[in-house]
Structures are given as structure tokens and as C-alpha cells.
Amino acid sequence: MNNTFPIKRNSLLFAPMEGITDEAYRLAVMNTFPEWDLFSTDFLRVPTEGSFSKKFILEHFGKTAYTNLDLRNKTAFQILANEKGNTPLACQQIENLGFKHLDLNLGCPSKRVNQHLGGAYLLSDLKSLQKIIKDIRTNYPHHFTVKMRIGYRDDSNFLDCIKLFENEGVDAITIHGRTRDQLYKGIADWKYIKMATKATSIPIIGNGDIWTVADIENIFDYTNCHSIMLGRGALKTPWLAPLFKKQKSHNKDDLFEIRKKKIPLYFSSLKEEYSKKCSQDALILKRFKSFSRNIFDDFPQNEIVKRKFMRSKNLEEFEEYLDFFCK
Numbered sequence: 001m002n003n004t005f006p007i008k009r010n011s012l013l014f015a016p017m018e019g020i021t022d023e024a025y026r027l028a029v030m031n032t033f034p035e036w037d038l039f040s041t042d043f044l045r046v047p048t049e050g051s052f053s054k055k056f057i058l059e060h061f062g063k064t065a066y067t068n069l070d071l072r073n074k075t076a077f078q079i080l081a082n083e084k085g086n087t088p089l090a091c092q093q094i095e096n097l098g099f100k101h102l103d104l105n106l107g108c109p110s111k112r113v114n115q116h117l118g119g120a121y122l123l124s125d126l127k128s129l130q131k132i133i134k135d136i137r138t139n140y141p142h143h144f145t146v147k148m149r150i151g152y153r154d155d156s157n158f159l160d161c162i163k164l165f166e167n168e169g170v171d172a173i174t175i176h177g178r179t180r181d182q183l184y185k186g187i188a189d190w191k192y193i194k195m196a197t198k199a200t201s202i203p204i205i206g207n208g209d210i211w212t213v214a215d216i217e218n219i220f221d222y223t224n225c226h227s228i229m230l231g232r233g234a235l236k237t238p239w240l241a242p243l244f245k246k247q248k249s250h251n252k253d254d255l256f257e258i259r260k261k262k263i264p265l266y267f268s269s270l271k272e273e274y275s276k277k278c279s280q281d282a283l284i285l286k287r288f289k290s291f292s293r294n295i296f297d298d299f300p301q302n303e304i305v306k307r308k309f310m311r312s313k314n315l316e317e318f319e320e321y322l323d324f325f326c327k
């Protein structure tokens with residue numbers, strides 16, 4: 001068991017996001033905005049029959065990120081487990097490959113995942129949860145963190161879960177302030193993050209609806225959390241980590257000018273990394289379009305701007321719009 005969490009206080013973590021934070025995406029952001037302190041893979045499901053192959057684990061993590069020790073150690077490996085899977089074996093395999101940080105997904109709200117008694121479902125079944133946590137802790141000697149919502153149907157088990165994690169030797173807890181049933185409705189409630197920092201000495205990582213530098217300052221002040229993790233806010237403003245760390249105040253106009261400068265850099269770095277993985281421009285364009293959903297929110301007439309990007313027929317057209325709108 002590790003008593004020292006490797007992440008220093010006030011760190012900024014880039015959240016795992018299935019379908020987005022694959023190796024190419026992470027490398028692009030790591031190269032362009034190295035101020036993010038930690039990344040994570042999205043979840044790898046522990047198989048209920050058989051075991052992972054080494055190839056499968058490495059493909060999920062990405063071979064470039066794996067072979068570079070600095071990049072490997074800057075990325076947590078996330079798993080999704082239920083009671084049926086051979087979690088001890090999965091942990092041993094991940095450990096044998098030299099991964100130093102394992103994260104357990106306890107927040108996934110997907111119906112399919114929850115029907116298979118994994119993800120956020122486990123927050124409603126403390127017996128299964130304890131077994132899985134014990135299995136991981138016993139078989140994985142390095143940093144072991146969990147990423148949770150505040151409950152499944154409701155928040156009634158919240159503090160019991162926090163105590164369970166503390167008693168079983170979890171090294172840090174990321175908390176997204178919504179129940180599973182809330183999905184993404186309303187605004188994440190940071191009150192639970194504050195409650196957890198008072199209830200345990202384990203580092204608490206605050207997550208949910210952090211969009212701006214002011215939000216970062218507010219969540220640290222209000223909750224006294226150890227560090228924070230950003231998902232959608234990081235997708236909208238991947239340069240938020242450098243913006244926060246430079247500690248310089250910016251007005252709305254400055255922020256817009258910075259946005260216009262950073263967007264082309266971001267897309268060009270993504271293109272470089274995606275091109276190494278897939279040669280098809282159509283696939284890259286599809287991804288670019290998905291990132292257009294909120295990155296242009298702050299532009300004047302943003303609905304029209306977004307429509308232009310979303311309707312681009314090819315990558316060249318998308319890039320022409322980037323030149324036009326970001327000049």
C-alpha cells in the first residue's frame with residue numbers, strides 16, 4: 001500500500017473520457033499543454049471470462065505512451081470491474097507491465113455497464129464494492145485510486161463509501177458531484193467534495209462542472225480538495241491548465257484572443273497525432289467535428305460558426321474555417 005499520493009497538491013488532472021482520451025488525443029494535449037499534471041486512459045473492462053492479453057492492455061494504453069516512461073507515469077490506467085471478473089489477475093497483469101497507477105471506475109452511468117453490476121452501480125452494493133476494492137488493493141502494490149459519483153440512485157451511501165475506501169487503503173478518491181441517476185442534469189454539487197475532505201485524510205480530487213479559472217479557484221477554496229479533474233471543461237478549453245498556472249488575470253476579450261490563438265495549435269497537434277494512427281482524413285474530420293461542439297461557444301454568433309465547422313465536407317474545408325475564424 002502506498003501512503004504518499006504521487007500527485008502534488010493543487011494539481012490539475014485531465015479526466016478519462018471514453019471515445020476521446022485515447023493515446024493520440026492524450027499525446028496531442030500532453031505535447032501542446034504539458035501543464036496538465038495527470039491523464040488517464042478511459043476504462044478497460046475486466047473480462048468476466050478468461051484474461052486480458054498483453055497486446056490488448058498495451059493497445060488500450062497506447063504503445064508510444066507506454067515506451068516513454070515519463071508519459072507512462074503521467075497516465076493512470078483505468079479499469080471497470082464487477083464481482084464476476086477476475087480482478088486479481090487483471091491487476092497482476094497491469095502491474096507486471098509496469099503501470100504505476102491504477103484507477104477504478106465507479107462512476108460510469110451506462111445502462112449496460114450498470115446492468116452488469118459495474119461502474120456507478122457498485123456504489124449501491126457495498127459488499128461487492130468492498131470485495132473488488134480488497135481484490136485490487138491486495139494484488140496491486142502501487143497507487144490505487146477510485147473515481148466515483150456521489151451515489152447510484154441517491155447519496156445515502158456516500159460517506160460509507162468514503163470510509164470503506166479509507167479503511168481498505170485506497171490512495172485517492174475523485175468525486176464527481178452527481179448521482180448516477182442525475183446523469184449530467186443540473187450542476188455538479190461540490191458540497192460532497194467538501195464533505196469528503198472533512199471525513200477523510202485521503203486526498204480528494206474534485207470533479208464536475210469546472211469550466212473556467214474562476215471555477216478552479218472556487219472549487220479549491222470552497223472544498224479544500226487536494227486536486228481537481230476536468231472533463232468537458234478541459235475539452236472546451238484544453239489550455240485551461242496553463243491559464244490557471246500562469247496566475248495572470250484576463251478579461252473576457254483577452255480570453256477570446258487566447259482562444260483564437262490556441263484553437264489552431266490544438267487542432268494541428270491533434271491532426272499530427274491522429275495522422276500517425278489513421279490515414280483517413282474522414283475519420284479525423286469526424287473527430288474534429290465532435291470537438292467543435294463547445295470549443296466555439298464563446299465566439300460571436302457561435303451557432304453559425306459551429307454550423308460551418310459541423311458541415312465541413314472535408315478536412316481542408318474545416319481547416320479553412322479555422323484560418324478564417326481564428327485569425
Ligand SMILES: Cc1cc2nc3c(=O)[nH]c(=O)nc-3n(C[C@H](O)[C@H](O)[C@H](O)COP(=O)(O)O)c2cc1C
Pocket residue numbers: 015016017018019020041042043078105106107108147176188207208209210229230231232233234
Ligand atoms: C464523453 C465522455 C466520456 C467519459 N468517459 C469516462 C470514462 O471512460 N471513465 C470515467 O471515469 N469517466 C468518464 N467520463 C466522466 C468524466 O471523466 C467526468 O467525471 C465527468 O464528465 C464530470 O466532469 P466534467 O463536468 O468536468 O465533465 C466521461 C465523460 C464524458 C463527457
